[in-house]
Amino acid sequence: MASVTLSEAEKVYIVHGVQEDLRVDGRGREDYRCVEVETDVVSNTSGSARVKLGHTDILVGVKAEMGTPKLEKPNEGYLEFFVDCSASATPEFEGRGGDDLGTEIANTLYRIFNNKSSVDLKTLCISPREHCWVLYVDVLLLECGGNLFDAISIAVKAALFNTRIPRVRVLEDEEGSKDIELSDDPYDCIRLSVENVPCIVTLCKIGYRHVVDATLQEEACSLASLLVSVTSKGVVTCMRKVGKGSLDPESIFEMMETGKRVGKVLHASLQSVVHKEESLGPKRQKVGFLG
Amino acid sequence: MAGLELLSDQGYRVDGRRAGELRKIQARMGVFAQADGSAYIEQGNTKALAVVYGPHEIRGSRARALPDRALVNCQYSSATFSTGERKRRPHGDRKSCEMGLQLRQTFEAAILTQLHPRSQIDIYVLQADGGTYAACVNAATLAVLDAGIPMRDFVCACSAGFVDGTALADLSHVEEAAGGPQLALALLPASGQIALLEMDARLHEDHLERVLEAAAQAARDVHTLLDRVVRQHVREASILLGD
Numbered sequence: 366m367a368s369v370t371l372s373e374a375e376k377v378y379i380v381h382g383v384q385e386d387l388r389v390d391g392r393g394r395e396d397y398r399c400v401e402v403e404t405d406v407v408s409n410t411s412g413s414a415r416v417k418l419g420h421t422d423i424l425v426g427v428k429a430e431m432g433t434p435k436l437e438k439p440n441e442g443y444l445e446f447f448v449d450c451s452a453s454a455t456p457e458f459e460g461r462g463g464d465d466l467g468t469e470i471a472n473t474l475y476r477i478f479n480n481k482s483s484v485d486l487k488t489l490c491i492s493p494r495e496h497c498w499v500l501y502v503d504v505l506l507l508e509c510g511g512n513l514f515d516a517i518s519i520a521v522k523a524a525l526f527n528t529r530i531p532r533v534r535v536l537e538d539e540e541g542s543k544d545i546e547l548s549d550d551p552y553d554c555i556r557l558s559v560e561n562v563p564c565i566v567t568l569c570k571i572g573y574r575h576v577v578d579a580t581l582q583e584e585a586c587s588l589a590s591l592l593v594s595v596t597s598k599g600v601v602t603c604m605r606k607v608g609k610g611s612l613d614p615e616s617i618f619e620m621m622e623t624g625k626r627v628g629k630v631l632h633a634s635l636q637s638v639v640h641k642e643e644s645l646g647p648k649r650q651k652v653g654f655l656g
Numbered sequence: 657m658a659g660l661e662l663l664s665d666q667g668y669r670v671d672g673r674r675a676g677e678l679r680k681i682q683a684r685m686g687v688f689a690q691a692d693g694s695a696y697i698e699q700g701n702t703k704a705l706a707v708v709y710g711p712h713e714i715r716g717s718r719a720r721a722l723p724d725r726a727l728v729n730c731q732y733s734s735a736t737f738s739t740g741e742r743k744r745r746p747h748g749d750r751k752s753c754e755m756g757l758q759l760r761q762t763f764e765a766a767i768l769t770q771l772h773p774r775s776q777i778d779i780y781v782l783q784a785d786g787g788t789y790a791a792c793v794n795a796a797t798l799a800v801l802d803a804g805i806p807m808r809d810f811v812c813a814c815s816a817g818f819v820d821g822t823a824l825a826d827l828s829h830v831e832e833a834a835g836g837p838q839l840a841l842a843l844l845p846a847s848g849q850i851a852l853l854e855m856d857a858r859l860h861e862d863h864l865e866r867v868l869e870a871a872a873q874a875a876r877d878v879h880t881l882l883d884r885v886v887r888q889h890v891r892e893a894s895i896l897l898g899d
Contacts, residue, residue, distance in 0.1 A: 407737060407738075408701060408740075409739075409740060410737045415880070420689055420690050422688065424735070424738030425737065426736070427737075430742065449746045451746070451782055452707075452733070452778070453694070453707035453782060456712075456778050458710050459731055459780070460731070460747075463747075501736075503737045503742075505735050505736075508689075508690055508691070590659060612709075613681075653698075654687050654703075655682055
């Protein structure tokens, strides 16, 4: 992760501030920074989203391709995640430097989506045991300003909401060989239901309290964090402790409760933003990186 | 490609442009706050992001430090979702390495490296859409200017091709995929010096001068646009500073 050097005095200042529920930029312990979400920024993908959370900048592209279903789940399609920590975030990620962090984030994404309810994979099936849609979700980390997991999960959810998969029909002729036909109308597509797609809320323990959405400086003061993956209804799908410090069980329960509370609010805001953007229709002014 | 005319009888290309016309260019400097310099450019459908860190101390082995000038280090990577077919590895493959070396050669010609001995300048370019070398160089120029690193001149790049006796400037993806001769040119506009010249496929030497001139003129047009972008950026920055 991109690191920042802090003096002891600055660390003490941050810890004391968190104690008083006043962080360096004036936020409370449970406040997020200003989040900008925009979907449909990359033209040749099935769905894309860009999220800017403070100084953290994430670009996610989803490409739908046809493949064969997995042997143990013949009636379902599947998702493949790939995270690229680009060297533009920090020079340490040059060459293979960003691979470790990328693999860690990709594995976390696999874990949070590894349950029956997050995404309805049966809608991705075209013909059982033969053809299905595979969604390649590619995450591009452009700038690292702290709180990567939250921003990435928000971007993945927005990109999956934006994904449009073309409708196909399987035609069977007399010899029994199957042919796949794409519908003529380019706007005829299936959309995924992202009602139950979870978002990650990272809670960093600083001193005796915990904060949501830590900046790089705050992450440098924290020894342990808890990643909680929450759906819009407050259901926890995955939980993970990261960091070199240790947490006591009471803190973990408190942090989980905070995570659920904050997660529900986060989901509600994200839903309203993406629906509002969608309601503007195809004539919407796309800003992208130029704004 | 049978049935697809790259240049119609009336002189229009596939996307409706004239032979010497450039695609629409939009650019912005200072996209990322944490990097020393950054820029974003859109040339038609090609989108390139460049980020510059430096000059800073040499990372890794001190032995690579040059006693009289700075080390310029470039990496080119293209997003996995950028091309039509999903790309497996964003960087590290041969094409990306070659592109990185070409960018390095281009910028070593332009950056005044003698002013920063024993230091390193990193230029990272990211293509968010299938495209070419030209957009990367233009984005990197703006990013280096945004970082405040002294350069001899702007570096403006453009591609050119040759179809039916006419030289085309600023090739789009369709025109590149058709397989005709392609020329990539990086120019320092004020002096007219060429920083990098690269050509693929066969072209008769009688036509070379025309294609080169088309690319050079297009690069000078790009320079006018980039100059305007830089001035606009400086004006906005000085308004914010209250000068």
